[in-house]
Amino acid sequence: MSQGRENTKGQDKDVVIRVRGLVNGFGGQLLHDHLDLDVYRGEVLGVVGGSGTGKSVLLRSIIGLNKIMSGTIEVFGKDTSTLNDHQMREIEMRWGILFQEGALFSSQTIAENIQVPLREYLKMPQELMNEIASMKISMVGLAEDAASKHPSELSGGMKKRAGLARALALDPEIVFLDEPTAGLDPISANMFDELVKDLQKSLNLTVFMVTHDLDTLRATTDRIAVLVDRKIKVGTIDELRRDPHPWIQQYFSGPRGRAAA
Amino acid sequence: MNTAHEAESSNTRARFRLERGQRSLRLVAEGAWTTRDAASLDQRLREIEMGDASDAEIDGSGLERIDSAGTWLLVRTKRDWEGQGKRVGPISLPGMYSSLLHTVEHEHTAPPVVIHNRHTLPAFVERVGKATFHGMQQGTGILSYVGRVTLEWLEALYHPRGNLRVAALFHQIEETGINALPIVGLLAFLIGIVLAYQGADQLKRFGAEIFTINLLGVGLLREIAGLITAIIIAGRSGSAFTAQIGTMRVNEEIDAMQTIGINTVDALVLPRILGLAIALPLLTFYADIMGMIGGAVMCYFDLHITLPVFMRQLQEAISVNTFLVGIIKAPVFALIIGLVGCYEGLQVERNAASVGRLTTRSVVESVFLVIVLDAAFSIIFSIIGI
Numbered sequence: 001m002s003q004g005r006e007n008t009k010g011q012d013k014d015v016v017i018r019v020r021g022l023v024n025g026f027g028g029q030l031l032h033d034h035l036d037l038d039v040y041r042g043e044v045l046g047v048v049g050g051s052g053t054g055k056s057v058l059l060r061s062i063i064g065l066n067k068i069m070s071g072t073i074e075v076f077g078k079d080t081s082t083l084n085d086h087q088m089r090e091i092e093m094r095w096g097i098l099f100q101e102g103a104l105f106s107s108q109t110i111a112e113n114i115q116v117p118l119r120e121y122l123k124m125p126q127e128l129m130n131e132i133a134s135m136k137i138s139m140v141g142l143a144e145d146a147a148s149k150h151p152s153e154l155s156g157g158m159k160k161r162a163g164l165a166r167a168l169a170l171d172p173e174i175v176f177l178d179e180p181t182a183g184l185d186p187i188s189a190n191m192f193d194e195l196v197k198d199l200q201k202s203l204n205l206t207v208f209m210v211t212h213d214l215d216t217l218r219a220t221t222d223r224i225a226v227l228v229d230r231k232i233k234v235g236t237i238d239e240l241r242r243d244p245h246p247w248i249q250q251y252f253s254g255p256r257g258r259a260a261a
Numbered sequence: 262m263n264t265a266h267e268a269e270s271s272n273t274r275a276r277f278r279l280e281r282g283q284r285s286l287r288l289v290a291e292g293a294w295t296t297r298d299a300a301s302l303d304q305r306l307r308e309i310e311m312g313d314a315s316d317a318e319i320d321g322s323g324l325e326r327i328d329s330a331g332t333w334l335l336v337r338t339k340r341d342w343e344g345q346g347k348r349v350g351p352i353s354l355p356g357m358y359s360s361l362l363h364t365v366e367h368e369h370t371a372p373p374v375v376i377h378n379r380h381t382l383p384a385f386v387e388r389v390g391k392a393t394f395h396g397m398q399q400g401t402g403i404l405s406y407v408g409r410v411t412l413e414w415l416e417a418l419y420h421p422r423g424n425l426r427v428a429a430l431f432h433q434i435e436e437t438g439i440n441a442l443p444i445v446g447l448l449a450f451l452i453g454i455v456l457a458y459q460g461a462d463q464l465k466r467f468g469a470e471i472f473t474i475n476l477l478g479v480g481l482l483r484e485i486a487g488l489i490t491a492i493i494i495a496g497r498s499g500s501a502f503t504a505q506i507g508t509m510r511v512n513e514e515i516d517a518m519q520t521i522g523i524n525t526v527d528a529l530v531l532p533r534i535l536g537l538a539i540a541l542p543l544l545t546f547y548a549d550i551m552g553m554i555g556g557a558v559m560c561y562f563d564l565h566i567t568l569p570v571f572m573r574q575l576q577e578a579i580s581v582n583t584f585l586v587g588i589i590k591a592p593v594f595a596l597i598i599g600l601v602g603c604y605e606g607l608q609v610e611r612n613a614a615s616v617g618r619l620t621t622r623s624v625v626e627s628v629f630l631v632i633v634l635d636a637a638f639s640i641i642f643s644i645i646g647i
Contacts, residue, residue, distance in 0.1 A: 106614055124300040132299070135333050139364060152612065171296045171328035202360040203329060 014041040015077075016174055016206050017062060022071035024057055031057055033230035034071070041173075044200055044207040045234075046217045049227030050247065055210045058227070059176055062208070063097060064088070075174075093121055095174040096167030100182065102159035104151035110137065110162045111147040117169040136165040141195055157188040161195070168199070177209040181216050193219040214256055226251070273325050275302055279309065286314040288338070290321040294331025302331075306338050317347050321354045332358070332365045406604050410534070413526045426532050433536025437498040438544055444497070445490055449481075449548035452489060453555025456480060461563050470564045474571055475578035477556040482579060482587045486548040488635055491594035494541060495627040499602035502533050503623040506606025507616040515607070525607075534599035541595035542588055549587065586647055590638050594631050601627040 017039035024032040031054035039045050049055050060066035062073055064080055073080050075091055083091065096117075104113050114133040118124055124132075137147055140161040151159055160180060167175055180196065181189035193216050200207050200220075211217060217224055218237060225234045228247050233240070241252045275298035280287040288309070294302065311317070319335055321327065327335075335352050342349050354362050417425045460476040506529055509515050518525055553575070560566040566574075605623035609615050 106612075118296070122297060122300060125303060128299060128303045131333060131337065132296075132330055135329065135365065139329065152610075168329075169296075171330060198360075198364070202364040204357070204361075 013038075015039070016041045016075065017208065018072075018074040018077075019058075019062065020072045020074075022058075022061060022073065023069040024054060024061060024066070025069060030230055032061075032227075035230070035232050037225060037232050037234065039174075039206060039208055041206050042204055043222040044196070044209065044220050046221035046224045047208070047210045047227065048212065048217065048224060048251065053227040053230075055227055056178060059178055059208065059210050063095070063176060089121075093117075093170055094172050095176065096170065096172040097176045098160065098163045098167045098178065098180060100178045101156075102151065102163035104159060104162055104166065106151050109148050109150055110142070110154070110165070113151070113162065114166045114169050117166065121170060132169070133165075136168055137162075139168070139199065140165045141191070157184050157192065160184070160192065164195070164199075168203070171203065172205070174206045174208060177207060177211070179210055179212065181211065181213045186215075189213060189216065190219070192216075196220050214252075274298065275331070277302070277305075281312070281314065284314050285316040285318070286311060287318045287320060289323065290319070290327075290335065291323050291325075293326040294321075294324060294334065295326065295328045296330040299330040299334060302334055306334055307341075309338070311342065311345060311347065315347060317342050317349045319349065319352045321352060324355060324358075327354065327358055327361070329361060329365055332361055336362075336366050402608070403600075403604055406607075407600060410526060410530055410600065413524070413531060417527065417531060425535075426528060429528070429532035430536050433532050434540050436501075437494065437533075437537050438540030441494060441497055441540075441544060442547065445493055445544050445548050446551045448489060448493060449486055449551040450555040452485060453477065453481065453552035453557075454559045456485070456552075457556040457559035458563060461560070471566070471574055473560060473564065474556070474566070474574040477553065477560075478575050478579040479583055481552040481556070482549055482583045484587065484635070484639075486552050487545045487587045487590050487594070488631070490541065490545045490548045491591070491598065491631045491635075492628055494537070494544065494595075495598045495631060496624055498537060499598045499627045500620050500624045502599065502602030503606040503609075503620045504616060506603060507609035507619055510607065510609040511611055511613060511616060513611070530599075530603040530607075533603055534596060537595040537599045538592045541598075542591040545588055545591040549584070582647060586642060590635065593634060593638075597630045597634060598627045601630065 015038045017037070019035065019037040022032050022035040022037075023030065035058075037058075047055050047058065057066055061068050062075070068081075076094065078087070078091065080088065080091065104110070105116065108116070111130065111133040114136050115129045118129050118132065134144065134147060137144065142158060142161050142165070146154065146158060146162065151162065154162060164175075164177075164180075177196070181192050184192060196207065196209075197220050199205060207220075209216075209221065221237070223234055223236055224240055225232050226240060226245075226248055228245055233243065233245070233248065235243070237252070240248055243249070273293045275290075275292045275294045277288055277290045280289060292298075319339055321335060324331075332354075335354075339349050339352060352362060352366075457473055457477055460473040461470055464470050464472050464476070506515070509529075515525055515529075518528060557568060557571050560571055561568070602623050605619045605626070609619050
């Protein structure tokens with residue numbers, strides 16, 4: 001597989017997430033069988049795969065929500081299984097996660113939701129937190145009056161934007177997106193793709209995105225990781241089109257795949 | 262492409278210095294301006310005295326790294342100065358941050374959000390008003406729901422074949438009645454023991470131990486067995502009604518039933534209320550018996566009253582009326598528990614949190630109403646002299 005996007009400075013690629021020999025399984029069935037994956041700084045990586053191939057499990061393994069059976073996961077060059085709580089918090093400050101349904105705290109307003117990480121990690125005057133929350137809200141393209149609303153008063157697309165704003169609260173280096181456009185109408189999904197691209201560029205984010213949406217893959221990703229046969233295949237969309245594997249062929253060359261091309 | 266994020270060394274700490282010229286001010290930002298250091302920068306930036314300078318400049322070109330919070334601080338400082346009538350040149354940042362600066366400066370023009378303080382007098386009045394309004398809405402809601410259930414009930418009586426779901430009814434009787442036998446029996450037995458023990462302890466002082474049996478008979482049959490059973494069932498079945506119907510609402514099952522043409526009151530509410538109305542009097546009778554057994558056991562061990570003596574004294578102490586007064590309340594309690602449980606279940610919104618909230622509310626309301634009704638019954642019975 002080729003290297004995907006070239007590094008502009010021409011130096012060796014800076015690997016921010018390195019997965020080696022990952023094994024995961026449930027109920028005697030293996031989901032991942034010695035799976036390797038590198039995620040480079042500043043790239044947008046899309047993760048695809050059929051239902052039940054363990055896309056979300058891979059994401060949850062990397063962020064430490066899922067106990068892995070064997071293998072190592074290094075984030076920012078540190079093996080996450082060897083870190084103590086304090087070191088883990090240092091890493092957690094440097095990533096943000098957008099869960100599928102936003103996972104906003106329902107008892108708090110959007111502004112308070114965004115301030116949760118700020119309040120948890122940093123001592124900051126309330127006024128500055130309000131300013132930062134309001135800045136994040138406009139960065140993700142929400143109307144200013146969304147700040148004082150509760151999550152139940154927002155539509156699905158707005159919840160995702162608010163969830164993204166919370167994920168970006170600490171200006172993380174890596175953002176994990178779990179099916180960011182699922183359940184959105186095509187126009188909202190396009191707008192969300194644009195948003196991710198813009199923010200990725202202006203904040204220089206590394207984006208790890210689990211998605212089913214071929215349009216999103218085409219519009220935003222630099223490389224795509226396909227989960228097939230309990231392993232992973234990584235490449236650009238054009239490289240993957242030439243891959244003979246039947247599932248990959250069907251995925252990218254089926255009617256939806258051609259439509260998105 | 263990016264500066265690697267390493268542990269902060271002393272020369273990357275966020276800092277700035279001011280260069281004052283003739284009637285001009287230059288802010289030079291250095292180091293890494295990130296969210297972590299935003300709080301310390303915030304205060305110092307606000308304290309900058311402009312003096313008599315009329316022109317200002319913000320130079321961030323020497324910055325090692327800056328993120329959106331740091332950029333916001335620069336943008337805010339610029340806006341503050343402009344607000345004071347100074348001329349401020351464009352902010353200069355290293356080239357790779359130009360799109361970040363553009364995003365922060367042009368997309369964010371709204372004033373900062375205000376988090377409302379919830380402990381002010383107007384906020385208190387607002388909360389009281391909201392609660393009152395909500396209470397009234399709840400009242401009219403329950404009333405119209407009771408009306409609807411009554412109508413459906415009458416219709417079911419009129420056409421029992423079409424509207425009464427017999428299988429569901431028996432399922433509910435099993436669920437709320439038979440499956441509740443162990444817990445109701447055990448608790449009634451224990452209550453009988455406690456009542457006999459405490460009664461005997463007090464009555465012994467007057468040498469009137471034998472009247473423990475009167476206390477047991479009248480207390481259990483008239484009040485306690487019925488009340489305890491109703492409260493257990495409110496906690497056990499009332500909450501289950503709300504949770505079951507509520508979960509069906511969350512899953513849109515209720516909507517699906519309606520579109521298929523199934524009457525939800527017939528299918529969900531009537532079998533539950535009717536099943537409970539049949540099961541609760543039977544359970545109350547069972548609790549009466551178990552309570553008496555508990556009392557008899559305690560009387561035997563504590564007061565050495567044998568079973569024949571116990572029975573004879575019991576026969577003198579109570580009449581059929583005593584039993585009837587207790588048992589007649591049970592269907593009414595069942596009606597209340599069933600109505601409240603199903604009503605709150607139908608009020609669930611399409612999120613999981615509201616299932617929990619309304620289940621709690623359903624139990625609190627039905628226990629409250631059961632006790633209030635019990636008091637009302639006592640008053641009515643004393644007026645008509647039973």
